[in-house]
Each structure stands twice: as C-alpha cells, then as structure tokens.
Amino acid sequence: MNSRDAVLPSRRALDGKDRVTLITGGAGFVGANLAHRLLSEGRRVLVLDNLSRPGVERNLAWLEENHAAGLDVMVADIRDAAAVERAVARADHVFHFAAQVAVTTSLADPREDFAVNALGTLNVLEAARAQRVPPSVLMTSTNKVYGGLEDVVLELEGQRYQPVAEDIASHGISEARPLDFHSPYGCSKGTADQYVHDYARSYGMKTVVFRMSCIYGQRQFGTEDQGWVAHFLLRALDGEPITLFGDGRQVRDILFVDDLVDAFVLAQHHIGKLAGGAFNIGGGPRNVISLLDLLDQIERLEGRRPTTAHEDWRTGDQRYYVSDTRSFEAATGWRPAVGAKEGIERLHRWLQQMRAQPAPARKAGQRRPLFALTGR
Numbered sequence: 001m002n003s004r005d006a007v008l009p010s011r012r013a014l015d016g017k018d019r020v021t022l023i024t025g026g027a028g029f030v031g032a033n034l035a036h037r038l039l040s041e042g043r044r045v046l047v048l049d050n051l052s053r054p055g056v057e058r059n060l061a062w063l064e065e066n067h068a069a070g071l072d073v074m075v076a077d078i079r080d081a082a083a084v085e086r087a088v089a090r091a092d093h094v095f096h097f098a099a100q101v102a103v104t105t106s107l108a109d110p111r112e113d114f115a116v117n118a119l120g121t122l123n124v125l126e127a128a129r130a131q132r133v134p135p136s137v138l139m140t141s142t143n144k145v146y147g148g149l150e151d152v153v154l155e156l157e158g159q160r161y162q163p164v165a166e167d168i169a170s171h172g173i174s175e176a177r178p179l180d181f182h183s184p185y186g187c188s189k190g191t192a193d194q195y196v197h198d199y200a201r202s203y204g205m206k207t208v209v210f211r212m213s214c215i216y217g218q219r220q221f222g223t224e225d226q227g228w229v230a231h232f233l234l235r236a237l238d239g240e241p242i243t244l245f246g247d248g249r250q251v252r253d254i255l256f257v258d259d260l261v262d263a264f265v266l267a268q269h270h271i272g273k274l275a276g277g278a279f280n281i282g283g284g285p286r287n288v289i290s291l292l293d294l295l296d297q298i299e300r301l302e303g304r305r306p307t308t309a310h311e312d313w314r315t316g317d318q319r320y321y322v323s324d325t326r327s328f329e330a331a332t333g334w335r336p337a338v339g340a341k342e343g344i345e346r347l348h349r350w351l352q353q354m355r356a357q358p359a360p361a362r363k364a365g366q367r368r369p370l371f372a373l374t375g376r
Contacts, residue, residue, distance in 0.1 A: 018044060019044075019090065019091060019092035019135075020044040020045060020046040020072065020090050020091055020092075021038055021043055021044065021045050021046070021091065021092070021093050021094075021095065022045075022046045022048060022087055022088060022090065022091035022093070022094045022095070022135070023035055023045060023046070023047050023048070023094075023095045023097060024048045024049070024078055024084075024087075024094065024095070024096045024097055024098035024124065025048075025049055025078075025096075025097035025098035025099060026045070026046075026047030026048060026049055026095075026097070027047055027049035027051060027056040027057070027059050027060040027063070027073075028049065028053060028056055028059065028097060028098075029055075029059070029215075029217075029219050029220040029221070029227065029257070030097055030140070030215060030257060030260065031047065031049070031059075031095070031097045032056075032059035032060070032062065032063055032219045033217065033218070033219055033257045033258070033260075033261050034095060034261050034264055035047055035063055035067075035071070036063060036066065036067070037261050037265065038265075039063070039066075039067040039070050039071055040067075042070070043070065044070045044071075044072075045067075045070060045071055045072070046072045046073075046074060046087060046090060046091065047060070047063070047071065047072070047073050047074065048074045048076055048078070048083075048084070048087045048098065049073075049074075049075065049076075049098065050075065050076060050077040050078070050098075051075060054221060055219075055221030058221075059219050060073065062219070074086075074087050077120075078098040078116060078120035078121075078123060078124070079115055079116060079119060079120050079123065080123075081123045081126070081127070084120075084123045084124055084127050085123075085126075085127040085130065087127075088124065088127035088128050088130075088131065088135065089127070089131060091135045092133075092135050092136075093135050093136045093137075093138075093268055093271075094124060094128060094135050094136070094137045094138070095138050095140075095264060096121060096124050096137055096138065096139040096140070096196075097140050098116070098120060099116060099117050099120070099140070099189070100112065100113045100116040100117055100185070100188070101185075102185065103144070103183045103184075103185045103186075103314065103315060103316050103317075104314070105185075106183055106184035106185035106188065107183065107184060107185075107315060110184035110187075110188075113184050113185060113188050114184070114187075114188045114191075116188075117185075117188035117189050117191070117192050118188045118191040118192050118195075120192075121139060121191075121192035121195055121196065122192075122195055124137060124139075125137065125195060125196065125199050125205075125207075128199075128205065129199065129203055129205060134203075134205050134206075136205075136206035136207065136208075136268065136271045136275070137196065137199075137205065137206070137207045137208070138207070138208045138209075138210065138264065138267055138268065138271075139192060139193070139196045139207070139208070139209050139210070140210050140212055141189050141190075141192065141193040141196075141209050141210060141211045141212065141278070142185075142186070142189045142211060142212060143173070143211055143212065143213050143280070143282070143318070143321045143323070144181075144182065144183065144185060144186040144189060144190075144316060144318075145179050145180075145181060145186060145189060145190040145193055145211060146173060146177050146178075146179065146180060146211075146318075146321075147179075147180030147181065147182040147186065147316075148180075148182050148316060148317070148318055149173070149318050149319075149320065149321065152165070152168060152173075152320060153165065154319055154320055156249065159248070159249050159290055159292040159293065160249055160251050160288070160290040160292075160293070161249050161250060161251050161290075161319045161320045162251075162320070163320060168322075169285075170285065171285065171324045171326065172253065172280070172282075172284060172285055172321075172322035172323050172324035172325070173280065173321060173322060173323065173324055174280065174324035174326070174327070175211070175278055175279065175280055175324075175327055179193075179194075182315070182316040183315050183316035185316070186316055193209050193211070193278065196208075196209050197209055197276065197278055200275050200276035201276060205275075206271050206272065206275040207275060207276065208267055208271065208274050208275065208276075208277055208278075208279070209277070209278035209279070210263070210264075210267070210278075210279055210281045211278060211279065211280050211281065211323075212255075212260070212281045212282060212323075213252055213253050213254070213255060213280075213281070213282025213283065213321060213322070213323045214228065214229065214252045214253070214254045214255065214282065214283075215254075215255050215256075215257055215260050216229035216230055216254055216255070216256065216257065216343065216344075216347055217256050217257030217258065217343065217346070217347055217350075218257065218346070218347065218350040219257070219350075220257070220347070221234075228291075229254060229294065229344065229347065230347060230351065232291075232294055232295070232298060232306070233298065233344075233347060233348055233351055234351060235306060236298045236301075236302050236306045237302075237351060237352065237355060240307075241306065241307040241308060241309050242295070242306050242307070242308050242309070243308070243309045243310070243311055244291055244308055244309070244310050244311070245310075245311050245312065245313060245314045245317065246291075246310075246312075246313040246314075246317060246319070247310075248290065248291040248292040248295070248308075248310075249290050249291070249292060249319070250290060250291060250317065250318065250319045250320065251288055251289070251290050251319070251320045251321070251322065252282075252288070252289065252290075252321055252322070253282040253283040253284050253285065253287050253288050253289075253321070253322040253323050254282070254283045254287055254289055254340055254343065255281065255282045255283040255287065255323075255336060256283075256336070256338035256342075256343035256346070258337075258338060259283075259336040259337055259338055260281065262334060262337075263281055263328065263332075263334050266332040266333070266334050267328075267332070269332075270331060270332050273331060274331060274332075277327075277331075279325075279327055279328040279331075280323040280324055280325060280327070280328075281323060281325060281328060282322065282323030282325060283323070283336055283340065284322065284323055284324070284325045284336060285322055286336070286339070287336060287339060287340040287343075288322055288340075289340050294344070295308065297341065297344055298348075301344075301345065301348050
C-alpha cells in the first residue's frame with residue numbers, strides 16, 4: 001500500500017464534534033513536515049509547541065502561510081498537564097514528538113530532561129486515558145534506548161565501522177535487542193518509551209513507539225547536538241569548521257523525512273494491528289553513512305572539503321547503529337524511497353534556498369490561536 005494514498009477521515013467524538021490530529025512538538029522539523037502532509041490531505045491538525053527550539057517559529061509561519069484552513073496552534077509546554085489535557089480532549093490521534101532531544105543537554109540538566117521527556121509523555125498518556133474514547137498515541141523514541149552497543153564487535157571497512165556478525169551487518173539492530181539506557185537522555189526517552197508501551201498492556205490503549213535513527217530533510221535547522229546531517233551542511237555553507245566527535249567513522253542509517261512521514265501515516269492507518277508495538281525506524285542497511293562519508297559528499301556538492309576539528313567521543317555515542325526495519329515493513333508494507341545520496345542533495349538545495357530568503361514575516365492580523373491562554 002502506498003502510504004501517501006492512506007488518507008484517514010476524521011471521526012466524530014461522542015460529543016458530536018469533529019476531532020483533530022494533535023501533534024505535540026508540531027512546529028519542529030518532523031512535526032512541521034507531518035502537519036503539512038496531513039493538512040494537504042484535508043485533515044484538521046492541532047499543533048502544540050512551546051516554540052523554544054531555534055527555527056520552529058519559521059516552520060510555524062510556513063505552515064500558517066500554506067494552510068489557511070484546518071490548522072490550529074496551541075502555544076504550551078508539554079509539562080503543563082492542564083494544557084495538554086485541553087489539547088488531547090480535541091484529538092482522535094496524537095503524534096507525540098515534543099521532547100528534549102540532545103544527549104549533551106541531558107548531561108547538563110538531567111532534571112529538566114526528565115521533566116520534558118518522561119513526565120511530559122506521562123501527561124500525554126494520562127490525558128488520553130481520561131477521555132471516554134482514548135485517542136491513539138504514537139510516540140517517537142530513539143535508538144539511544146539500546147545504549148552504547150559495546151558488545152557489538154566491529155571492524156573497520158574503509159572509513160566505516162562494520163559489524164562482524166553477519167546478521168547485524170545484513171539487517172541492523174532489531175527490536176529484540178535488550179534495552180540499555182545510557183546517558184540521562186537515554187534514560188528519560190527510555191522511560192517514556194516503556195510507559196507508552198505499557199499503557200497498551202495495562203489500559204488497552206492504542207499506543208505505538210517508533211525508536212528512530214537519524215532523520216534529516218527539509219525544515220531541519222540542525223545543531224551540533226542534534227540533526228547532524230543538516231548541521232554539517234549548514235556549517236559547510238557558512239564556511240565554518242565542523243567538529244567531529246570521535247574518529248568520524250561512526251555509522252548511522254539516515255532516513256529522509258518524507259519517508260518517515262509515510263511511516264507515520266501508515267502507522268495510524270494500521271493502529272489496531274500495531275498497538276502495543278515498538279518499532280525501529282530508520283533508513284536501514286540501504287542508507288548507511290559515516291560522518292566521513294558525509295564530508296565526502298559535501299565536498300562534491302560544494303566543490304571544497306569542509307575544515308574539520310576533532311574532539312573526544314561523547315557519552316553514549318554509538319560507533320555503529322543501523323535500524324532493522326523488517327518488523328514495521330512486514331506489518332505495513334513501508335519501504336524508504338529516498339536514498340541517502342539523493343536525500344542529502346535535496347536537503348542541501350533546500351538549505352541554500354532558505355539562506356537566500358528572509359525569514360517569513362507574519363502578515364498583519366494573521367491569526368494564531370493560543371488555546372492554552374484563552375481556555376478554548
């Protein structure tokens with residue numbers, strides 16, 4: 001089944017009102033891309049975001065400019081349980097993306113990391129459970145719940161680490177891998193991951209977890225701590241040096257955001273079958289790249305190689321992580337369609353275009369509903 005054709009009609013709740021699809025963190029990179037897809041299909045979307053991450057105001061302005069109807073915005077923090085409950089009460093499905101996303105930030109302030117990722121997710125789950133008909137919930141988790149993978153024996157193959165075990169080399173890391181939280185970020189996301197998983201068991205709710213690898217694509221404003229593909233490209237476009245933590249041979253499977261959005265749509269379409277499941281989602285073995293590989297591609301795109309500096313390995317960094325996506329593929333028919341080379345070229349063009357354009361100005365009188373403030 002082609003996920004782009006899987007358009008789900010919104011149902012009416014018991015109170016007779018049309019429901020919306022709620023996207024927490026919906027002004028972020030992933031959330032904005034999903035919101036755009038759903039709104040383009042005629043779905044009603046409620047974005048909940050505290051607008052704290054750099055670049056999200058630009059994403060939100062882009063959504064408002066392109067979708068005059070169907071989009072509502074709630075400026076609120078996921079830690080505000082009352083605001084979350086008001087938002088969830090309007091939803092028939094929740095995509096829960098709001099999170100603290102950087103290992104480095106979690107090491108500096110583990111209490112806030114826990115409050116956002118673990119308590120914030122519990123707020124979403126409890127708000128959903130409180131409804132007469134609980135909405136389904138899909139939460140984005142992380143490959144960091146598998147820890148450093150120190151027991152995976154690696155060898156160097158060119159400028160990449162490669163597993164010695166043939167099964168892992170062929171397919172990647174599967175969901176059968178024991179969880180091993182490493183870093184406060186891994187602990188907080190792992191806690192949220194397990195709460196979402198357990199609410200399907202304990203309360204019969206329709207919940208799904210995506211344990212995601214490296215997502216990249218348009219509307220991403222990457223930083224050194226998160227969104228490394230976009231960050232490398234932005235540094236190269238600015239003529240600034242790129243810091244490599246470790247030796248640059250660490251490997252990830254990168255997934256273009258359009259393919260991830262396909263997976264989200266399919267997950268909602270198959271929510272009854274997938275409920276209670278946790279799925280590794282990434283580009284898989286066909287989309288493997290090391291940091292040094294990306295520098296090579298940037299050199300081809302820019303005509304010059306970026307200047308690099310080296311720092312020590314960072315806490316919790318995996319020398320190798322590739323998602324085994326066979327479980328989700330078998331359940332839904334999903335396959336990534338955008339290869340790594342093509343996706344990087346597309347992101348490079350988009351970033352060039354963004355740099356050439358001023359940030360969109362809000363039109364006079366343009367509406368931004370602030371439901372958290374008005375109590376609607």
